[in-house]
Amino acid sequence: MSKDTKSNAFKKKGVKHHRNIGVLIGTSTILVITIVAFILVPALSQSASSAEELVFGRYGKTKIDYVPGNYFARQIEYINNIYRDSDTFSDNVEYKRQLVWQTAFNQTVIQKAIEDSLMNSGVTISDKQIDKAVVERGPFKVDGVFNEEAYRNASTQVKFDLRNQLKEELLREQYLTDVMYGAYRNDSLLDFVANMGSEEKKFNYAVFNADSLDDDFFRSYASTNLEKFTKASLNKITVYTSQEAAEKLLDRINKEEISFRDAAIAESQDNFAAEGGNAGELYFYEVLNDVESEDATNNIFALNDREISPVIKTTYGWVIYQMISTPSMPDLVSQEFLDDVKVYMSRNEKGLIEDSLVAKGNEFSGRLENDSDFLTTAAAMNIQNGTSGYFAVNYGNNRMIPSSITNATNQDPAFSSAAYDELFLERLFALSDEGEVSDPLVLGNNIIVAQLAGTQESTAIPEDSMAYYKYQIESEITGYMQSDLQNIVLSSDKLENNFLRTYAKIFYAN
Template sequence: MNQENVIKPKKQHTKIGAVIVLIISAAVFLPVGGAVVFQAIFNTNKAPVFGSFDGKKIKYEPGSDFMQAAANLADMYQQYGYNLTYELSNQPTDMSYYRIFTTAFAQTVMNSAFSKEVEYSGYKVPAAAIDRAILPAFTDENGKFSKKLYNQISDADLNTMRLNSEKNLVYSRYVDDLFGTGATEFNGKPLYGLKSAAAEESFISSLGEEKHSFNMVTFDTGDYPKEEAVKFGKENSDKFIKYSLSAITAETESEAKAILKQIQNTEITFEDAVSEKSQKYYTGSDGKITTSYGYQLVSMIPDEKDRDAVKALSKDSLSSVIKTSRGYTIFRADTESEQPDFTKTETADAALSYMKANEKGTIETYYSEQAANFAADAAVNGFDSACKKFSLTKTDVPAFSLNYGNSTLVDEKAGAPVAGLTSILTNENALKSAFALKVNGISEPLILGSNIIVLQCTGIQTQVAENTDSLAARISQADQSCAQRLLMVSDRVVDNTFQTYIQNFMNLSAK
């Protein structure tokens, strides 16, 4: 039996996730090379527009902050081992390009917003500050100023360097003042930015100290038995009557009535009307409706009386003009309706597909009852015994903190400890139930997305925070993330990154 104990934290290591997360740093806009990484992807004759900020378009074009940010982020990805060589026959499957563009877009927006705020304040970057910023570019291997290196740079390049440094310092002024990200310290604390009281830091660092470990079994609602779906189908057979229908759809009721009159007067055949006059919203080119089960007619024909009239059509008969979800439709029964035969694989599969799409509550109830039976058996005979009896695989869940919202303030290693538990981090009731368990206690069934789980608490551990040096940085990062999210959903931002990316990427692929 696991008992409460104290464990020491493990050291953290830098991962590629640090690159994927938005890096709020003006340095991302400074030229470091690699600006042609994405040249082949886009039509350089017309710069793609990814959106706008305060009405100003954000374009992927030479000289723009957006292009420079994307190039520098791509360079960072490559340093972490990502192969960003673009080949039409072997496009990246990990969405690396898309993540780079979305990150670069957000950084460009934030750069514009923060720099504007500094300009509004009237702040001007002192020339001496620019001198200090560019000085490292002219130091020798001993860290001393090299007049030779300084004299080698042209006036134009020196001016560009100073302008870029000034832009960097304007942006950094805002970030440092609000978030305390600068290196300048006083008494071991960042000189700039919102300060945290010692008591507050102590409280925050204690939030993730208590960690609970669990045994877990999972009931996947995607595995709903077909025989159960067949039972449902037999009890609701009307939904699975098969109709063989053809249809002609017009935009307006008057158009549809005129077509019906022409057919009735033998001025045009139904087939010719399909070919020449139908909008084919619900059919193929032959006019046949592709959704043939009773339940599939509901979304097409909203009115129940109209649906009943269509279902009652005899072979070769025509309906009146029916108002459908889109347009006005004339239906024809091509054959008599066919009663469901659930011994046929096709019909059984249709019942299962219907239930997965429309009866999720029924499926959840089925598995919740299974899970409740498992929990009751486990409480009496033990978790392992119940797993064997119910043919379930037990998952060992490593100790993790009560961390609603998955905040890195509570736990630097924020995230689900195992697959299948991701949604518990944003499920208040499930977290309460799990962390209220005493050692060896067994939970009631918990619904997490498409899974129903049962947990058994196997241990409660206290992890003492021995080193809180990173806490200030985590608080600052949390503030920055909040600032980013609020800005990106504001009315000042138009974000068309996804549409622009897909349009340009797919157009190139099609060439």
């Protein structure tokens, strides 16, 4: 296969990928299937009896249809057989069935994409190659040896179908040989990957989060935002269908044809209906989040006892409120209230919390300038702290690199996102001198101050284990490339995907 062929395979507008795109796809490894499902292939409905109706899409000019015995049909049977006795997945038979058919469709699309790529590059499989495959792989062997009589006794259709299947296999194998093995399986690449995690570092660390802030911080915020935390007891009716339906219901309530409570039980479409619409005590900000209008929220909180609001548009429908008790100001001393403020700020005022935590991190770092011990100072300031084990830069906890920050910090929740935060890892490993302290680093909802505690070379892989380790690396690379291929092909401009429409026509037609 030429270089141009490799670079043009599976092109899609707006998608960037490596010049040599490919994946280790063999008879048993094309698209590693992670589903566990069992579903017999049922008879097709009468309304989906013609071949034309069973076209699930196209890849380029190639039709992807279901015909008994074709690649798509064989994939469905293959997946069924693999997972026939498995029961660790959903018991929903319809769900399993669709999953099996969808996976078979995806595999078929990739197979057709491979064939399309090879065809465009002029690759063909000769009759002589197919003849050889019939002898070596065909079902005509007796005691392991090709039997001419068995071959002659097979029907013409059986031979024709077998040759087509073998051609598909040979094309796939040709693709693997041209694109995969020569391009990617070389010692230089494997040596490079094997040494990616050679430098390891360990760190002392201090963790600052919302729990590091005292009650006065949250009390101060609440005292300057009292309106947000005004609380009222409210009844509520929710109507999803239309404003007209809500207005008619409100009219019946106002005319006393039905009580608010009975209307809520009979007509409301929210979780408070069974309680007669009793929504309990709600903060001003909670109601504001629903109605998305400060004026409307002010009007609700201005209602008198038992007064009913007009119909109000919300983010999800229309509501009618009834005031049960007039609003009250928050108790700024109550711990329960301060906990509510902390929850609110953690969701809505992350910037303010982050700024305060960064200030605390800088205060901590300032104390270290007097040559204070990192961990001792953190403990004295009642700051969460610890020391990691040695680990290498390993973005995404890649299995090709033995160590990771996740394991090195004993899966500390504060570092749960660290392996996927490139900027954090970059700044952490920029520390080069033992004892050097970082600036406060943002990591999720935490601020981390780190100190380099040591650097070492990772333990060398024993020579007698290197071959196996390189094999693991090859498998891991294959997995990534496989995922890339699937994403590129299934999002390609060449793919016309009508799977759901045709599937519904087969299984759900009346």
